Amino acid sequence: MHPATTPTAGPPPGPSHRTPRRRLLRGLLAAVVAAPLVLGAAACGDDEAPSSDPNAPVKLSIFWWGGEARAKLTEEALALYTKKHPNVTFEKTWQANQGYFDKLATLTAGGNPPDIFQIDDNYLSEYAGRNTTLDLTKYKDDGDLDVSKFPESLWQYGVVDGKLAGMAAGENTQGLVYNKTLLQKNGLPEPTTGQSWEEHIAWAEQVAKKTKLGTQDPSADYKAFWVWLRQQGKDLYNGSDLGFTVEDVTKWFELWKGARDRRATPTPDVIHEGNATDITKQLVVTGKAATSWVWVNQMPELKKNTKDELGVIAYPGDPSAQWARASMYWSVFRGSKHKDVAVDVLNFLANDPEAVKILGTDRGLPSNLDLRKQVSDAVSDPAMKQSIQVESDLAQKFGAAPQVPIKGHSKVRSELTKAAENAQYGRATPAEAAKQFVDACKSAIA
Incomplete structure (x- = not known):
């Protein structure tokens, strides 16, 4: 595994993590009534109780698979999030694909899964069925997780038993x-x-x-x-x-x-x-x-x-x-003490123009169609241009997403x-x- 160093948070010059009012209200409620955690344990990272202060320090753990190139791009995008929200830092861990899900299973079984983790359609149903993944539906409905620019079959391919278990990190077909x-x-x-x-x-x-x-x-x-x-x-x-x-x-x-x-x-x-x-x-x-x-x-x-x-x-x-298949997903641990902030990170990775530009096509075509066009226009690799073109052509013909594969x-x-x-x-x-x-x-x- 290749743990990365956590960015150092600079002193916030005032309100830095602009929390939507509805999310702040949820944070206030959480401060009064501690919700029971899945598996009876907190996620690794910050063990402090949720705070009603939107500028309180937050450390999120995040785990993904991939090579060094993906790690570099992901760390750069997360550093951008910290730059824009100086109170939020990340405990980052990544490794090659082989053995990744063994490690994730070990962390989950030990009651210590990361706040945010990468997953694919081989395992999404299994983790959703264990109540490990946070249902993102209310965040989608509230607009805190904006999928309005996603192909409909793309975000729907993250639904398991009526719950949105993962956000598409990219599209493939x-x-x-x-x-x-x-x-x-x-x-x-x-x-x-x-x-x-x-x-x-x-x-x-x-x-x-x-x-x-x-x-x-x-x-x-x-x-x-x-x-x-x-x-x-x-x-x-x-x-x-x-x-x-x-x-x-x-x-x-x-x-x-x-x-x-x-x-x-x-x-x-x-x-x-x-x-x-x-x-x-x-x-x-x-x-x-x-x-x-x-x-x-x-x-x-x-x-x-x-x-x-x-x-x-x-x-x-x-x-x-x-259909517009999620090449992979980002999911949030249902028992995370900072689930609202974790969802905000997912929204940022999918919809922030600078972040999407950084991540490029490493995890598939960007989910946000407007930003996908911007990324596509900047691609110089002829083979990737072919990939983008055929998916853009097929986007007009895609059918409804099937259900996510079962265990x-x-x-x-x-x-x-x-x-x-x-x-x-x-x-x-x-x-x-x-x-x-x-x-x-x-x-x-x-």
Whole structure:
């Protein structure tokens, strides 16, 4: 872990943290009646009781994952908050993605979670279900957490069981990346948004006949399966249960068995390489397929690994099955002694022009559409410009957000890979692999 030093607060020259009247009233009430804390413990950081004085010193603990570049940008944005609110300082901790949720679980189980923490859709339902996350709904309704400039499906993708459990730190969506150089060199057409899955496979068959490179088989990719389900009027989850049946999965696996039989995809061994989550191993950049199924904001990382020009479009089928997905969220610990200030920090990170400019596109496209345009205009990386353009185009077509994945989602994802590879290698028929997958999913979410 890489704890950062806490900024030194300068002497406030007068009222520095301008607290909205309704939040000040909540603070006054909290000073009189101490609300019971989740897990019976205070968040780490400042252990002082809430004060009715808006200029009283406040120290918030904040925890996120990411590399050094993200840490630098986040610390700079938090330092700006302290500059504008000198009574508020931060105890900052960050680490790489691997092991992050183990650490967060340990802190939570010990009754000492951070006031503010980064989380993603693999775990948001789980933490909301434990009453660890603060319900942000009243702050949204009061305007203290302003999501009026967010795409509606973006902020809605943070709602769990009717409670707003997390604020989108950025937006992302699914993208089909293809090798534009390869196609142009061979006089082949580029794929287009709106083609059906069958049309995509026919296109890939045509490409493979001329280049021996078809489309990566995405039958193991939960993103592709999820979008395809939504196009069939289904979903990945329905309440606390699965939103699909064995028959649905069988149709999905059969679709891609047909593509493999037509040699529109690579061989199973190569498909397996593409199933790796490492972006550097995606087949579109290793030269083993003409496409890869990724998140749109991964375009810059893909481009670093190839000299070829890449294009990106929506997944096949009706693009309204895609939605403005939160690339990750900021959540507030329900038992924080300074929850109102913590929410104000979230609002600042999403809606302060200077803060949004600092954070840029590191966590996905800015959630605030007005500020997103300002950030987009300043982007110089061509690959990131492509990402922004395709998401801006798709924003007009996005459908409603699905429910946030339920507990066991990570296991569901890994079981899809296992079942799909059984079908890809011929170790099981599509129907057999589908049954294996659904049985494993039911066990995972039980």
